[in-house]
Amino acid sequence: MNFGDVKLYAGTACPELATSVANYLNVPLCDRDVVTFPNDNLFVKLHSSVRGQDCYVIQTTSAPVHRNLMELLIMIQTLRLDSAARITAVIPYLCYARSDKKDQPRIPITARLVADMIEVAGADRYITMDLHAGQIQGFFSIPGDVLTAFYIHVDYLRSIKDRMHSPVVVTADLGFAKKARNYAAALNIPLSFIEKRRMGNDAKAQALTLIGDVYDRDAIIVDDEVDTGGSIAQAVNLVKDNGARNVYVIFVHPVLSL
Numbered sequence: 001m002n003f004g005d006v007k008l009y010a011g012t013a014c015p016e017l018a019t020s021v022a023n024y025l026n027v028p029l030c031d032r033d034v035v036t037f038p039n040d041n042l043f044v045k046l047h048s049s050v051r052g053q054d055c056y057v058i059q060t061t062s063a064p065v066h067r068n069l070m071e072l073l074i075m076i077q078t079l080r081l082d083s084a085a086r087i088t089a090v091i092p093y094l095c096y097a098r099s100d101k102k103d104q105p106r107i108p109i110t111a112r113l114v115a116d117m118i119e120v121a122g123a124d125r126y127i128t129m130d131l132h133a134g135q136i137q138g139f140f141s142i143p144g145d146v147l148t149a150f151y152i153h154v155d156y157l158r159s160i161k162d163r164m165h166s167p168v169v170v171t172a173d174l175g176f177a178k179k180a181r182n183y184a185a186a187l188n189i190p191l192s193f194i195e196k197r198r199m200g201n202d203a204k205a206q207a208l209t210l211i212g213d214v215y216d217r218d219a220i221i222v223d224d225e226v227d228t229g230g231s232i233a234q235a236v237n238l239v240k241d242n243g244a245r246n247v248y249v250i251f252v253h254p255v256l257s258l
Helices: 015-025 065-081 110-121 134-139 150-161 174-187 230-241
Strands: 006-010 032-036 042-046 054-058 086-091 125-129 144-147 168-171 191-197 206-211 219-222 247-250
Touching: 006 015, 015 054, 032 065, 042 065, 054 065, 065 086, 065 110, 110 134, 134 144, 150 174, 150 247, 168 174, 174 191, 174 219, 191 230, 206 230, 219 230, 230 247
Parallel strands: 006 054, 054 086, 086 125, 125 144, 168 191, 168 219, 219 247
Antiparallel strands: 032 042, 191 206
16 A cells, blocks of 8 residues: 655654654654643644645653543544544553553453554554553554664663673562563573562552562662652662662653652
8 A cells, every 4th residue: 555755743742752753754743733722622733634645643641641642542533534544653651551451350451442542543553662561562453563672771781781790680570570581681690570569559569579689789670661769769779678789770661750
């Protein structure tokens, strides 16, 4: 199938990223209006036709989550109703990614709902980065690409590895263990684990046990995102209490909620 020219559209959530992408590709961002009415409803209008064109919407869904998600959906539908040939949703951070399974009775799988909404709005493809759980890819019926910061992180860690003292990779929780193992293998260093448990349905978790040896070693704590920072702070304290020297923290998504 033939598509027309590439058309880049930026949401209001990450204009700096959209501008960087446009500059790198040497493709200008297309003009559009995004208006918020007094009743908090959103209105989107394109400044030019996208009929038959290959359109990309760059919009992250970090806080404010619901506004940014709704703006993404409205922009996708606007392009679809204007007869775009293909629409790709570029979502650096996918909201509700932690709600990826039914691990309690009477709860939703909200990540699946978000995937469904993106498809119903009219997206043909999606691009995102380092999903909290790999199975979220299966929630989409449309094709997509999940990019990763792993190689950028590893290149940086290799550049400073010689300055570290017997480094060890530490996964901030067991759910990230497989990905942490990839870091350890790429750096050719040992791997340790932190057991973390959530005691309720809030954002608080407790780091309970360290599995592995960090004594007299520099610890590299890896995770996919940092939200309130509570779990990472506990992880740092735990490895310090177990004799770690310097502690490095590396992650992909700096949500950094207050």
